[in-house]
Each structure stands twice: as C-alpha cells, then as structure tokens.
Amino acid sequence: xxxxxxxxxxxxxxxxxxxxxxxxTQIALRKAGKMDEKVFAETRLRRGCYGQRYDNGHRHDGVxxxxxxxxxxxxxxxxxxxxxxxxxxxKIPFGGLNxxxxxxxxxxxxxxxxxxLHVTTRQDFQLHYVHIEDTPNIMxxxxxxxxxxxxxxxxxxxxxxxxxxxxxxxxxSFDVTPYAKAAAKFxxxxxxxxxFGRKFKIAFSGCREEAxxxxxxxxxxxxxxxRSENGNEKRGFEVYVGGGLGAVPQQAxxxxxxxxxxxxxxxxxxxxxxxxxLGEKKNRAAARLKFLITKLGLDEFRRLVDEERKIxxxxxxxxxxxxxxxxxxxxxxHGPTHLNGQQRPEGFEKWHLxxxxxxxxxxxxxxxxxxxxxxLTAAQARQVANLARRFTGDxxxxxxxxxxxLRWVSEADLPDxxxxxxxxxxxxxxxxxxxxxxxxPGTDTCKLGIASSRGLAGEIRSRLSERLFAxxxxxxxxxxxxxxxxxxxxxHHIADLGFYGTSRTIANRKIPHFQVVLGGKWQDNAGAYxxxxxxxxxxxxxxxxxSITARYVRERKGTETFQAFIxxxxxxxxxxxxxxxxxxxxxxxxxxxxxxxxxxxxxTIGDMGVGECAGEVISVSxxxxxxxxxxxxDAQLQLEHENYTQADSLAYRAMxxxxxxxxxxxxxxxxxxxxxxxxxxxxxxxxxxxxxxRYAGNKFAEYLFRRHDSPPQEHTIxxxxxxxxxxxxxxxxxxxxxxxxxxxxxxxxxxxxxxxxKAAGKL
Amino acid sequence: MELHRxxxxxxxxxxxxxxxxxxxxxxxxxxxxxxxPGHVLIDVxxxxxxxxxxxxxxxxxxxxxxxxxSDGRPGLFxxxxxxxxxxxxxxIAAIVKSAVQACALLEKDAKVAIKMDEGLVxxxxxxxxxxxxxxxxxxxxxVAAALQQVFxxxxxxxxxxxxxxxxxxxxTVQRV
Numbered sequence: 001x002x003x004x005x006x007x008x009x010x011x012x013x014x015x016x017x018x019x020x021x022x023x024x025t026q027i028a029l030r031k032a033g034k035m036d037e038k039v040f041a042e043t044r045l046r047r048g049c050y051g052q053r054y055d056n057g058h059r060h061d062g063v064x065x066x067x068x069x070x071x072x073x074x075x076x077x078x079x080x081x082x083x084x085x086x087x088x089x090x091k092i093p094f095g096g097l098n099x100x101x102x103x104x105x106x107x108x109x110x111x112x113x114x115x116x117l118h119v120t121t122r123q124d125f126q127l128h129y130v131h132i133e134d135t136p137n138i139m140x141x142x143x144x145x146x147x148x149x150x151x152x153x154x155x156x157x158x159x160x161x162x163x164x165x166x167x168x169x170x171x172x173s174f175d176v177t178p179y180a181k182a183a184a185k186f187x188x189x190x191x192x193x194x195x196f197g198r199k200f201k202i203a204f205s206g207c208r209e210e211a212x213x214x215x216x217x218x219x220x221x222x223x224x225x226x227r228s229e230n231g232n233e234k235r236g237f238e239v240y241v242g243g244g245l246g247a248v249p250q251q252a253x254x255x256x257x258x259x260x261x262x263x264x265x266x267x268x269x270x271x272x273x274x275x276x277x278l279g280e281k282k283n284r285a286a287a288r289l290k291f292l293i294t295k296l297g298l299d300e301f302r303r304l305v306d307e308e309r310k311i312x313x314x315x316x317x318x319x320x321x322x323x324x325x326x327x328x329x330x331x332x333x334h335g336p337t338h339l340n341g342q343q344r345p346e347g348f349e350k351w352h353l354x355x356x357x358x359x360x361x362x363x364x365x366x367x368x369x370x371x372x373x374x375x376l377t378a379a380q381a382r383q384v385a386n387l388a389r390r391f392t393g394d395x396x397x398x399x400x401x402x403x404x405x406l407r408w409v410s411e412a413d414l415p416d417x418x419x420x421x422x423x424x425x426x427x428x429x430x431x432x433x434x435x436x437x438x439x440x441p442g443t444d445t446c447k448l449g450i451a452s453s454r455g456l457a458g459e460i461r462s463r464l465s466e467r468l469f470a471x472x473x474x475x476x477x478x479x480x481x482x483x484x485x486x487x488x489x490x491x492h493h494i495a496d497l498g499f500y501g502t503s504r505t506i507a508n509r510k511i512p513h514f515q516v517v518l519g520g521k522w523q524d525n526a527g528a529y530x531x532x533x534x535x536x537x538x539x540x541x542x543x544x545x546x547s548i549t550a551r552y553v554r555e556r557k558g559t560e561t562f563q564a565f566i567x568x569x570x571x572x573x574x575x576x577x578x579x580x581x582x583x584x585x586x587x588x589x590x591x592x593x594x595x596x597x598x599x600x601x602x603x604t605i606g607d608m609g610v611g612e613c614a615g616e617v618i619s620v621s622x623x624x625x626x627x628x629x630x631x632x633x634d635a636q637l638q639l640e641h642e643n644y645t646q647a648d649s650l651a652y653r654a655m656x657x658x659x660x661x662x663x664x665x666x667x668x669x670x671x672x673x674x675x676x677x678x679x680x681x682x683x684x685x686x687x688x689x690x691x692x693x694r695y696a697g698n699k700f701a702e703y704l705f706r707r708h709d710s711p712p713q714e715h716t717i718x719x720x721x722x723x724x725x726x727x728x729x730x731x732x733x734x735x736x737x738x739x740x741x742x743x744x745x746x747x748x749x750x751x752x753x754x755x756x757x758k759a760a761g762k763l
Numbered sequence: 764m765e766l767h768r769x770x771x772x773x774x775x776x777x778x779x780x781x782x783x784x785x786x787x788x789x790x791x792x793x794x795x796x797x798x799x800p801g802h803v804l805i806d807v808x809x810x811x812x813x814x815x816x817x818x819x820x821x822x823x824x825x826x827x828x829x830x831x832x833s834d835g836r837p838g839l840f841x842x843x844x845x846x847x848x849x850x851x852x853x854x855i856a857a858i859v860k861s862a863v864q865a866c867a868l869l870e871k872d873a874k875v876a877i878k879m880d881e882g883l884v885x886x887x888x889x890x891x892x893x894x895x896x897x898x899x900x901x902x903x904x905x906v907a908a909a910l911q912q913v914f915x916x917x918x919x920x921x922x923x924x925x926x927x928x929x930x931x932x933x934x935t936v937q938r939v
Contacts, residue, residue: 001764001765001890001891002890003890004890007890053806054805054806059794059805059806061791061794061795062791062795063795066794066795066797068803068805068824069803070803070824071803071824083803083824084805084824085805085822085824103929107889107929110887110931111768111887111888111889111931114808114810114817114820114822114827115816115817116810116813116816116817128808129822129827131844131845372812372813373812375810375812375813375816376813377813377815377816377817377833379815379833380813380815382929424814425813425814425815426814444808444809445806445808454809455809458809458811458812461812462812598784598787598809599787599791599807600787600788600791601791
C-alpha cells in the first residue's frame with residue numbers, strides 16, 4: 001500500500017512537499033530526543049500545530065485535579081505532552097476556497113479530527129483533537145489541493161484576510177482579491193518575515209465604510225483607493241499600520257493615504273523588515289507591531305520604513321502579478337437571472353432577508369451559510385461543496401463572522417439553494433444579525449480560556465433563535481462577540497455587545513464571569529473599540545443582553561445607532577444597567593451560577609478553604625481590589641468626558657490601588673505612597689514571579705511600572721484609552737494572584753507572614 | 764491492510780427519548796472515574812448545536828466516543844485513533860468491545876438503551892481502505908471474525924452501506 005507521500009507525489013508544490021518532509025523528520029528527531037522541546041514547539045507552531053487545553057496532563061474533573069496518564073512522558077513543547085491531542089490551523093488566504101479543497105478538508109476532519117470543521121474569525125479552518133504524528137499527512141493532502149498550513153501560527157505572517165464580498169461588493173473601489181492573494185503568496189516564508197518577535201496580520205478591504213475587512217485591527221490594513229493621474233484611473237491603497245486587539249487593543253493609524261499598486265508589496269516587505277529589526281523579541285506582551293509604533297511614533301516609524309524601502313533589493317514579484325489582476329475573474333455556473341415567479345419554500349423570505357446579498361453584478365447574489373458557532377460537519381462540508389459545484393462554480397469564501405459565503409448564485413436559483421441547504425441542516429437565517437454570535441473556542445479547547453465563550457454563545461443563540469424576527473429591527477442587526485479571556489480572539493472589542501471571560505471568587509468559591517464591553521463599532525472596518533463597564537456572572541449574561549437591548553428599543557431617539565445610544569446615556573448609566581445582574585447568590589441558594597454554560601463541573605479549583613489569618617487579610621485586599629475597579633471605571637467616565645489627563649490619573653491610581661491590595665497580603669502597613677507601593681510590589685510580586693500566571697507571565701505588572709516610571713508627556717484619547725485597558729488587565733491579574741494566594745494558604749502552604757516590617761517576603 | 768482507524772456505531776433503541784444535554788454530566792462522570800479500560804479520557808465537547816453532528820463527544824487519547832446524531836440516527840459511536848499492536852481481527856474486536864462497554868455504561872448511567880442487533884463499521888482511512896468492493900472483500904472476513912469474538916455464536920449479515928467513493932467504506936452489520 002503506498003503512503004500519502006507516494007500517492008500524492010507530483011501533485012504537491014515541490015517546495016511545500018519538501019517542507020513537510022522536513023517537518024516529518026523534525027517530529028522523528030523530537031521523538032528520539034534529538035531536538036529541544038522549545039525549538040520543536042516553535043517549529044510545529046509555524047506549521048499550524050497548536051496546543052489544546054489539558055495538554056499539560058492536568059484536568060480538574062469537578063471534584064479534584066486529575067493527572068491524565070498519557071502513554072509517554074515525551075513532550076512537544078514545555079509542559080505539553082506529546083500524546084495529548086492538539087489543534088491544526090489551516091490558512092485560507094482571503095477566505096477563498098474551491099469545492100475540491102472543501103472536500104479534502106472534510107476528509108481530514110473525519111479521519112484525523114472529530115468530524116468537525118471550525119471556521120475562525122480570521123477566515124482559517126481549525127481541526128481539533130489531532131495527533132501530532134498525523135500532521136504531515138494532513139499537510140500533504142492539503143498541499144495536493146493547493147493549501148498550506150505554513151505560518152498559520154507562530155511568530156509569522158498569519159493568514160491574509162479580505163472582505164468575503166470582494167469583487168461582488170456594491171460599494172468597493174475595486175476587487176482586492178488578487179492583491180490579497182499576491183500579498184499572501186509573497187510574504188509566505190519570506191526571509192524578511194522570519195525574525196519577528198510576534199505574529200503579523202494583514203487585511204484587505206475594498207472600502208472604508210463597511211466592516212468586512214476589519215482593517216483597523218490589523219498590523220497592516222490595506223483599503224482600496226483610486227486616484228486620477230493624467231486622466232487615467234490609478235489603483236492603490238490607503239495603508240494603515242499598528243492595529244490589533246489582544247489584551248491592549250489599538251486602532252491602526254493611517255501611514256500612507258495612497259500606495260500605488262506596484263508599491264504595495266515592497267511597502268509590506270519594508271514594514272516587515274523594520275518590525276523584524278526593531279520589534280521587541282524578549283517580552284511577548286510588548287512585541288506586536290503596535291507597540292513598536294507607539295514607542296517610535298508614527299512619523300519615525302514611517303521614516304524608517306521609507307529608508308528601508310530605498311535600500312530593498314529589487315524583486316520582480318512586486319509587480320509581476322499585476323498584469324494578471326485585470327484578467328482575474330470568477331466564472332459563475334449559471335447566467336444572470338431574477339427572482340420572479342419561482343415558488344418560494346417556507347422560511348425562504350426570512351433567510352433571504354438576512355442571508356442574501358445582492359451582488360454588484362445584475363442577476364447574481366451571494367448567499368451566506370450560517371454556521372452555528374462556526375462549525376460544520378464533514379458531511380455538511382461535502383454537501384456545501386456539491387452545492388457550490390451545482391450553483392456557483394468555484395466560488396466559496398469563509399467570513400470573519402465564521403460563516404461560509406456562496407458567491408455568484410444566479411438569483412432564480414436561490415429557492416433551490418435554500419431547499420438544499422435546509423436538507424443539509426444549513427438553512428438557518430440570521431447571518432450577520434444578533435443571532436450570529438461570534439465566539440472563540442474559549443474553555444472548550446483553548447489553553448488560555450477562562451470562561452466558556454462557546455457555551456455562552458450557544459445559550460444566547462438558542463434563546464434568540466425563536467424570536468429573531470420578533471425583535472425590533474434595530475436590535476436584530478446588532479453584533480454580539482464573545483472571547484473566553486481578555487485576548488480577544490472573539491473580537492469582543494468591536495461588537496455592539498462584547499463579552500470576555502474572567503473569574504471572581506466569592507466566599508472562597510470561583511464563579512465564571514464575563515466583562516461586559518460596550519461601545520465597539522463593527523462598521524468602518526472596526527472603527528471603534530468598546531470598553532469594559534463591569535463584570536457579571538456568566539449565567540446572567542443572557543439577561544443582561546435582554547435588559548440592555550430592551551432599554552435601547554425604549555429610549556432610542558429616531559435612527560440612533562446602538563453605539564450612539566451607549567455614548568449618549570454614558571458609562572454611569574451603562575454600569576447601572578448591569579448592576580442588578582452582578583449579585584451572586586450564596587452557593588447554598590443557587591449552585592447553578594457556580595458552574596459555566598454547558599459544563600456541569602463546579603467552576604472551582606480544588607477543595608478550597610481559607611485560614612482565619614489569611615482570610616482577614618484577604619478581606620482587606622478584596623476591598624482594595626474592588627476600589628481599584630471603581631477607580632478604573634471612574635477613569636472611563638473621564639475618558640467619556642474627554643478629560644484625558646484625569647482619565648490617565650485615575651487609571652494609574654487604580655493600578656497602584658490594586659498593587660497595594662496585593663502588597664497588603666504580606667505587608668499590611670505599606671501605606672499609600674505610590675513610590676513605596678510600586679517598590680514593594682516589584683520586590684514581592686514581580687521579582688518573585690508571584691504575580692504572573694504561566695501564560696501571561698509578569699507582563700501586566702509592566703504596565704504599572706511603565707506608567708509609574710514614565711508618566712505621559714501629553715494626554716490624548718489613545719493614551720487614555722490604552723492606560724485604561726492596561727489598568728483593567730492589571731487588576732484582573734491582581735485578582736488572579738490574590739485567588740492563587742488564597743488557595744495556597746488554604747492548602748496549608750506558606751504564603752507569607754502578615755507583618756508590619758518592610759522586608760519583602762520572598763516566597 | 765494496516766487499518767487502525769476504525770469506527771463502530773450501535774444505534775439507540777428509542778431515539779426520541781434522547782436529550783443530548785443530559786449526556787454532558789454523564790460523560791464528565793466517566794472522566795472523573797476513568798471508567799473505560801485502556802483509555803485516557805480527556806474532555807467532553809458539546810456539538811449539540813449541529814444538525815446530524817457528533818452530538819456530545821467524549822474525547823480520549825486512544826479514540827473518541829460520542830452520542831452521535833449522524834444521518835439522523837442517534838447511537839453510540841466509537842472511533843479508534845491509535846494502533847493497538849494487535850492483529851487485524853483482534854484489533855477490530857477490541858474496538859467493538861470498547862464500543863459495547865460504552866453502550867452498557869450509557870444504558871446504566873444515562874438510561875439510553877442501545878440495540879445490539881444492528882451496527883455500522885466504518886473504515887476511517889481513505890488511503891488504506893478506499894470505498895470499493897475490493898476493500899470490502901478484504902475487510903469483511905476480519906470484521907466477521909471480530910464480531911464472532913465479541914458475540915460468540917451470533918450470526919451477522921455484512922453489506923456495504925454506500926458506494927460513493929468520496930465517503931468512507933462503511934459496512935452495515937445486521938444480526939440474523
């Protein structure tokens with residue numbers, strides 16, 4: 001029997017085939033103990049092989065932390081067991097794929113994963129529960145249909161994304177598809193993109209106003225633009241740089257208002273070179289391009305990029321694709337028609353209202369397939385591939401809203417397409433509405449997840465699905481986005497109603513919570529980021545949504561948008577709206593709130609109990625932490641009133657207050673002098689590593705130190721926004737540290753004596 | 764044939780009585796007690812939001828168990844992912860035994876009754892076992908012998924479930 005390598009020989013790009021062979025050898029070397037685990041970890045990440053929850057062998061089963069007895073002790077990275085199943089991310093540049101590729105993805109999901117294909121918020125696919133030994137054959141089978149997993153993860157150029165309606169959009173300047181494709185190909189494995197300290201994301205959009213490209217949240221965002229020169233229309237791009245979500249979100253800044261099409265690739269290359277040379281390498285928390293631009297200033301960054309451009313060795317690939325741009329076109333299966341007298345099946349009108357986009361090309365439509373939580377089965381994927389063959393030709397796109405778009409559907413075919421989608425269980429309406437909740441994997445599979453984003457999203461979907469069309473239209477078209485933690489993979493900052501997972505400890509029991517984030521803007525390519533207004537228990541979030549949306553409907557003025565409504569009523573009122581839902585009933589009264597959606601395990605770690613001495617100190621600290629939360633909220637109010645100096649000052653005070661809360665667990669007489677608090681905090685919690693959890697490290701403490709040591713020279717909206725985000729994260733970290741100390745104390749471990757002396761207690 | 768990726772499904776007696784969400788705590792309980800011999804039970808995944816999907820999935824290092832809803836026919840599905848170092852017939856028998864054990868546990872812990880007179884054996888490897896008559900002819904004797912090991916004395920009819928070359932080779936098993 002031939003192997004996949006033998007069977008697919010000649011059908012794979014030779015370079016990719018060789019790379020996969022090398023990776024297979026690296027797997028063998030690691031198994032033989034001849035490759036360092038850290039080196040292997042980065043190697044596999046650059047091939048898209050990611051770790052999953054519980055791959056460290058520890059799992060709390062609701063009663064105790066259980067050691068998962070994997071067959072071998074071999075690791076595929078620090079604290080990552082070899083035998084633990086992982087995730088395989090698969091890059092789909094600009095989300096474009098054809099039916100044969102989708103068929104292959106379906107086969108891989110069945111044979112190596114759990115039968116499910118998951119579409120991500122960056123137009124990738126993910127397979128979960130994959131064994132590392134199977135990944136070379138997965139990669140070969142993908143390569144045979146023109147897909148690579150190279151640089152799907154790791155410190156590299158990630159999937160290049162683009163509007164899924166590029167080329168059929170009614171408001172775009174021109175089709176960005178061939179440019180996105182060229183950028184993805186050019187930067188894949190490019191030598192200038194191998195020395196990054198962090199990932200690098202590129203997005204393309206055909207216009208400024210819509211949301212589809214989300215360019216504002218990317219390291220490099222390219223928006224199509226045209227200019228008239230000597231009577232001829234010249235194509236180019238507005239280029240934005242330094243955007244990003246993550247823990248500390250930043251809007252991308254306009255770097256160049258018109259980059260001619262033949263200068264686009266060298267510009268991206270130049271940006272990459274500056275980033276590789278000057279970007280942070282050691283501290284991952286400050287290693288994204290946005291931090292480099294903040295540090296240098298946009299003008300200096302632009303100057304460095306311009307200088308780099310001047311010395312770049314010429315490369316024919318910069319412009320060799322451009323003659324093909326004019327020839328780029330997609331061939332529809334059927335000619336243009338109109339929806340006239342066709343019999344329309346039951347449910348069609350609602351589906352048509354939310355899921356069908358009338359293309360720029362007369363007689364054609366793009367139809368969105370709503371994928372609940374971004375998931376579809378292998379069987380459904382094959383059915384979608386067949387429907388694409390039957391109705392559209394080769395035209396499929398994944399979307400950042402975790403759906404699939406069928407383009408170039410002749411309009412008269414829409415009823416038949418809807419019937420077939422219904423048979424496949426894919427005919428649900430609601431694409432792009434409040435029902436179409438976006439969620440990252442969260443605690444389902446992600447190692448960093450704190451709360452169940454998918455569980456919550458599923459609950460919201462099930463509550464809203466029956467009454468979607470009974471909702472006021474202004475509510476129906478809102479966006480909900482949920483992340484399992486502050487890292488924002490669910491893009492909660494740009495939702496109308498955003499949520500990110502966190503936890504709180506009350507009476508020594510942990511309760512899953514979500515921060516409520518309001519004020520984000522989906523339109524204008526993610527034009528504004530929302531801010532957190534407070535935490536509510538996970539089980540209260542659906543009620544919070546009902547309450548906020550009901551008030552919006554009641555008090556909306558004319559055509560006021562949700563974002564404008566939130567701005568008008570102000571943060572204080574927003575906070576007041578969620579306060580009734582913040583209360584946590586006693587465990588004995590309502591145990592349901594002490595577990596997460598779709599997970600019956602109690603949201604606790606071990607059998608907790610707190611000694612009397614530590615308990616007293618913790619009570620004082622909790623009070624201080626609550627005060628810190630209040631201060632950061634006050635900072636938001638000042639930001640809202642454009643008092644940036646006050647906002648900065650309050651956010652800084654919030655951080656020192658939270659630091660003081662922790663210091664008091666060891667040194668109760670620390671006082672309120674900021675210099676003393678910061679010094680004591682540094683020696684007791686930063687230098688000792690006590691603050692950092694295993695994933696975040698001490699990065700959040702650096703926010704405090706930076707602000708303490710270098711107060712801002714000028715106060716701007718961006719600076720105030722950033723310091724508030726940082727303060728919020730710092731407070732979250734102090735909460736986590738505080739809980740960890742309490743648990744250790746409860747287990748009888750030495751935490752630290754409470755004393756009035758000044759010597760720092762090293763732990 | 765080096766076929767270690769193999770799945771076995773037994774169908775529920777009363778599909779209407781199944782409430783998928785009820786399975787979540789049951790599977791968590793199985794992890795707590797690590798009740799399936801030879802398996803490191805890792806996690807539970809809720810796919811109940813997908814029509815005709817894997818339903819509720821219990822992930823183990825060696826294979827996945829699920830209260831599967833494929834084709835609209837609920838049942839206990841077990842997919843083996845790792846080799847066992849056993850000869851082909853014994854390997855298949857081990858997979859069937861694991862599925863039978865899970866069925867018994869399901870009936871005991873979740874009151875979900877599973878019929879043992881009809882099943883499906885799926886060769887989950889398109890390279891080793893393409894969906895054609897030749898592969899069926901090769902695989903059928905091993906499956907029949909394995910069933911004899913697990914259900915001594917019972918007789919079964921084995922037939923190819925579908926002929927679509929894109930689908931995996933699946934063998935319908937009917938007790939006679």
